[in-house]
Amino acid sequence: MIAIIDYGSGNIQAIKNIYKKLKIECKFVSEPEQLNDVDKIILPGVGAFDEAMTQLNESGLREILDLMVLEQKTPVLGVCVGMQIMAISSDEGKLDGLGWFDAQVKLFDENIINHKPKLPHMGWNEIQPKSEHSILTSIDFEKGYYFLHSYYFECHDEKDILATTHYGDIFHCAVNKGNIFGFQFHPEKSHSNGINLFKNFAEL
Amino acid sequence: MLRSRVIPCLLVHNKGLVKTVKFKAPKYVGDPINAVKIFNEKEVDELIVLDIDATINGVEPNYQMIEHLANESRMPLCYGGGVKTPEQAQKIIKLGVEKVALSSEAIYNPKLLIDIANIIGRQSVVVVLDIKKTLFGSYDIYSHNGKKKVKKNLFEFVAELETIGIGELVINSIDNDGVMKGYDLALIKKVREHVSVPLTVLGGAGSADDILNLIDEYKIIGASAGSLFVFKGVYKAVLINYLPEFALQKIRQISKT
Numbered sequence: 001m002i003a004i005i006d007y008g009s010g011n012i013q014a015i016k017n018i019y020k021k022l023k024i025e026c027k028f029v030s031e032p033e034q035l036n037d038v039d040k041i042i043l044p045g046v047g048a049f050d051e052a053m054t055q056l057n058e059s060g061l062r063e064i065l066d067l068m069v070l071e072q073k074t075p076v077l078g079v080c081v082g083m084q085i086m087a088i089s090s091d092e093g094k095l096d097g098l099g100w101f102d103a104q105v106k107l108f109d110e111n112i113i114n115h116k117p118k119l120p121h122m123g124w125n126e127i128q129p130k131s132e133h134s135i136l137t138s139i140d141f142e143k144g145y146y147f148l149h150s151y152y153f154e155c156h157d158e159k160d161i162l163a164t165t166h167y168g169d170i171f172h173c174a175v176n177k178g179n180i181f182g183f184q185f186h187p188e189k190s191h192s193n194g195i196n197l198f199k200n201f202a203e204l
Numbered sequence: 205m206l207r208s209r210v211i212p213c214l215l216v217h218n219k220g221l222v223k224t225v226k227f228k229a230p231k232y233v234g235d236p237i238n239a240v241k242i243f244n245e246k247e248v249d250e251l252i253v254l255d256i257d258a259t260i261n262g263v264e265p266n267y268q269m270i271e272h273l274a275n276e277s278r279m280p281l282c283y284g285g286g287v288k289t290p291e292q293a294q295k296i297i298k299l300g301v302e303k304v305a306l307s308s309e310a311i312y313n314p315k316l317l318i319d320i321a322n323i324i325g326r327q328s329v330v331v332v333l334d335i336k337k338t339l340f341g342s343y344d345i346y347s348h349n350g351k352k353k354v355k356k357n358l359f360e361f362v363a364e365l366e367t368i369g370i371g372e373l374v375i376n377s378i379d380n381d382g383v384m385k386g387y388d389l390a391l392i393k394k395v396r397e398h399v400s401v402p403l404t405v406l407g408g409a410g411s412a413d414d415i416l417n418l419i420d421e422y423k424i425i426g427a428s429a430g431s432l433f434v435f436k437g438v439y440k441a442v443l444i445n446y447l448p449e450f451a452l453q454k455i456r457q458i459s460k461t
Contacts, residue, residue, distance in 0.1 A: 011300045013275045046297055048325045081325075092325075110400070117402040117424060120327035120371050124249060125206045142456075146250070146280050147206075148302055148327050148371075167206060189280045189302065191247040 002026035002202060003038040007052075007059040011044050011079075014188040018195050024202045032064045040202065041065070041074055044188075045081030049105065049151070050093035052081045057095075069100060073179045076100075077201050083175070083182030084153055092151050100180050102156045103172075113168035120150040127163045127173055127185070135181060135200045136163070140193055145185030147173070153184055207459040208419040209426045210447055212433040213252040213406055214239055216269070216285070222256075223430050225382030227334070227350035230256075233434045233442045236269070240276045246446040250280045252305070252374070252406075252428060254332070256349055258286025259308050265292060267299065274300035282330055282372075293320045297328060303371065305330040308347035311354050311361070317368050331365055332374040333358070335391060343391060350378045359398050366399045373399055374428065377407030384410025384431050387418055396422065404428050412451040419458055 002019065004012045006028040019026040026042075029035055043065075045052050056062055068074040078086050087097045090105035097105070110118045126144040129136055144165070152171040155161050162181070163174035175182045181201065187194030214236060215222050221239055222230035236253065243251055253273060258265055265286045274281055277300075284305025287293055293304045304324065310317055310331045321329050334346045335358065345354040345361065365373060375395050377388045387408045396403055404426025409415055415427045436443035447455075 008298060011274075011302075013271075013300050014278065017275060018278070046302065046325070046328065047294075048323065051323060051325075115424060116396060116400045118400040120402065121206065122327065122372060122402045123206050123209045123424070123426075148280065150325075150327050186280065186302070189278065191244075191278055194278070 001037050002040045002042060003029040003035055004042045004044060005061060005065070006030040007061060008055045011046055011186075011188055015042060015044060015198065018188060018198050019202070022195065022199055022202070024199070029061070030059065032061060035064055035068065039074065040204070041068065041076040042201075043076060043078040043082035043085075045079060045083070045085065047081055048092060049081060049084055049090040049097075050095045052085050053093065053095040053097065056085065066098070069180060075179045075201070075204050076181065078180075078182040079188065080149065080184060080186055083184055084151065086180065086182050087153060090151060101153075101160055101175060101177060101182070103160070103175070104154050104156070105151045106154055107151055108168060121147050121167045123147065125165050125167065125185075127165050129163045130161045131176075133162060133176060135176070135197065135204065137200050138196045143193055145173075145183075145187060145190040145193060147185045149184060153182065205459045206424055208422070208424055208455055209249045209404070210415060210455065211250045211252055211404060211426055211428040212243060212248060212446070213254065213428045213430045214434075215430065216253060216255045217257055219269070221434070223382060223434055227378050227381055234444070237272055237276055239434075239444050240273055242444040243446065244276070244278045248279050248446050250282065250426075251277060252282045252284070254305065255283075255285025260348060265296060267295065270296055270301060271299045284330070284332055288316075290316070290319045290323050293329075294323050297324045303328045303330045305332045305374065307332045307334065308352075310365075311345060311347055311356065314364060314368055317365070317370055321369060325371075326369050327371040329370045330372040330374060331370050332376060333362070334376045334378050336378040337388070337391070346378060359394065362395055362398045366401060370401055372402045372404060372426070374404045374406055374426070377405075380408030382431050383408055386410060386414045389418075389421075392418070392422075402426060406430070412447050415447065416451055416454055419455055423458065423461075
């Protein structure tokens, strides 16, 4: 059973619809006890960093998520701000992140983006895989994914980088450390490439 | 590299989809959810849905409709219509919409955009400006579906929006709306000079070539259209459609240059 964490941060229904289409079981989770029968977790997110952290901290799910992800090694997938909050901290906010990755979230440097538009990074962009992983099976890297963000995730450990994208400079658009995955783009809004990604995650 | 976005724009009026000409004569073109399903199958880049009744009628956004649209949409969705407060914007984002568009409220109370950005993130704040050319070739901003002329200089105001910090600016040409004879390229050129945020243009696209020419010129731009994606042929039979494959390939090629 896949849990889509419902902590008030966007887009959960779109993910549920994709799993319904794939005939894979999933459910929304907003209470710790709902996680009993769960073997995979999706952490969605739209909005600002502090807003997402505040909602997660107030949801009562923070402790059990730390336990399941860090101790029990339950596979977890963070999307957009749901990925960014897995870092230690963010330029966008004052609150601490979850710290699941040795990483920081930084604001793009507009000076190195030599075209208009500058920020936010908005639209469909290619991704380049940096390491082989079954979660990237049947993905059209050139077609890529839909991005919408002004802050990017920067891994301090190169081993955690799963894929990169170019916007002004190369940044880490997909990250992976053992059971933990993070995607800066929006697979739930990226048509077949997104559906394949959710399918691959379910089959891990 | 980042590609230009080609974006069908759907107008909601009396709970149905309509298409206007110069903001007048709304013609019924179908059901919003059905259109979203078709655009899913065609894997469109993004979708804009504007409720053209909400501000005029002074009512709240129709959250039930927005939720249905967001649930159905497998592409990014921008909703606009009747949004006046950060709470409303937040509620819409929580329904699963990626971007919230403001027009009249952004024009008359631009500081509101800061409060909204603080909650939903700047990247999700979109401002739509409806523009009409004057007899002397300058441009006026209008609100309330083209009925109310705004006493602000367009270029000063877009520069102000840039300073405030928004996620996207949509420039909609009232004169070219539904005419299908091409975008107002002079207007687009001037606006692009004044802002560095993502720019999306709407009003006038009548063919794939209109869109390709625009993208070829600007390399990264949002090309939005209404009539082009809801009508087919000279008699404007209703047919929800998207750019043909050759045009989509061309856009990919342009992004690599």
